[in-house]
Amino acid sequence: MKTIIKFNTGRSYTKNGQQIAAIQLGYDIYFVDASRGIDGMIKNMELNEGTVMAAYDGGFYKSGNDENSCGLKMALAYIAENK
Numbered sequence: 001m002k003t004i005i006k007f008n009t010g011r012s013y014t015k016n017g018q019q020i021a022a023i024q025l026g027y028d029i030y031f032v033d034a035s036r037g038i039d040g041m042i043k044n045m046e047l048n049e050g051t052v053m054a055a056y057d058g059g060f061y062k063s064g065n066d067e068n069s070c071g072l073k074m075a076l077a078y079i080a081e082n083k
Contacts, residue, residue, distance in 0.1 A: 007049050022052050031056065032076055039064040039076060 004023045011018040013035045022031035024047035031052055032039040040061035045051045055061050 003047055005047060005049065005052075009053065020049075020052060020056075022047060029055075030076065031061070 004021065006019070006021045008016070009018040009020060016035070018036065019034045020031060021034065022029050027044045029042040029045050029047050029052060030039070031042065033056070038056075040056070040063045042052065042055040042061045045055060
């Protein structure tokens with residue numbers, strides 16, 4: 001089962017805040033910040049808003065331009081299809 005979370009941080013990057021979506025695949029989390037156009041993979045974490053934001057804010061993720069880009073693209077496509 002694939003679990004997706006979607007949330008708004010309330011930060012004022014856009015008039016609609018900062019919208020984040022993330023999916024857990026195995027032990028890794030793939031996320032997208034739809035407001036800022038940033039995406040990445042967080043290794044070996046449990047999926048919840050706090051974990052995603054702590055890793056994202058701290059820079060503890062691999063960007064979509066790294067070696068995980070194929071898995072990231074698949075995860076983002078799944079999130080988009082299941083809005």
